[in-house]
Every structure is written in structure tokens, then in C-alpha cells.
Amino acid sequence: MKSFLRNKGFVYKIYSHIKNIVISKRGFTLIESLIALLAQCLIMMLMPFFIMTFSQLKHTLFDDRTYDLEMMIKDISDHLNRTDIKDVLILKKGIEIQNKQSKITYYLQNQKIIKTVNHRGNITLCNEVMNVVFTKVSNKYILMHIKYRERNGFHEKEILF
DSSP: OHHHHHTHHHHHHHHHHHHHHHHHOOOOOHHHHHHHHHHHHHHHHHHHHHHHHHHHHHHHHHSOOHHHHHHHHHHHHHHHTOTTEEEEEEOSSEEEEEESSOEEEEEEETTEEEEEETTEEEEEEEESEEEEEEEEOSSSOEEEEEEEEETTEEEEEEEEO
16 A cells, blocks of 8 residues: 555546546436336237237248249240240140250149159149149140149139240
């Protein structure tokens, strides 16, 4: 302690500076604490509402099959509308498109619509398909009637290519 007293000015200036910093700091006031508590209570009260809302939207957002069907339809229509098509054969549960380079086949097997190129490969385009029927409407158009299962029920769609 005596060593600090010898150098009075330096020690006391640091001490008083620290003292001023500590005294000038303040904690939260009562109003700020109540506002924070109100915000927490509102969030906790709205939580069941958000859970109910998102559980209802889950069926339309995550269980929707339209994206799979649209991608399958786009793939088939891209191959049907190419300029280098030689022949289009309608099979019992499928369709075969022959162009200059390859032969592309779409058919139903084990409740799946499968695409093969030159009788090689096995690309699943759509699952849980009960029935698919291709019919030639005119020289230009082909109608696809598809019946598939979604959640608990069956849906039927007709697509014109």
C-alpha cells in the first residue's frame, strides 16, 4: 500500500477514472424490462397459432404432387415436339417416340411411369400411378389420361400434347 501512496497522482487518476465509468453505467429500467417481458409473452401466445397455420399449409407445400407431374409432362412434351421425330407409337400402357438418334419409351410398370432411352436406363418420372392411357386424338395431338394416388384419395388428369 505504501508503494501506491508514493506515486499518488498516477494511482488516484486511474482509480477515479474507473470510478466514473462504473458510476455512469446504468442497468435496465423498469419500463424497458416490462417491454421485453411483453414481447416475450406475445411471442409465446402466438406460437400455437403459428403451429396450427403451418401444419395446415404443410399438406399443400410438402405433399403436393403437381411438381412431379409437371416435370413429367414437360419431359414428354419436349420429346414429342422436337423436329426430328420419325414415329410415335402408342403402346398399351405407354408411348414410344422414335427420332433420328434414339428411341424414347415412357411406360407404366409397378405403379411408376418409367422412361428408357434406347431400351437402356430406368428413370422414374412419377410414383404411385394406378393407370395411364395414351390415345391419339389427331395426327398432331396425343391425349394422356393418368390416374394417380395422392395422400388418401385418387386423382385423374387428362393432358393434351
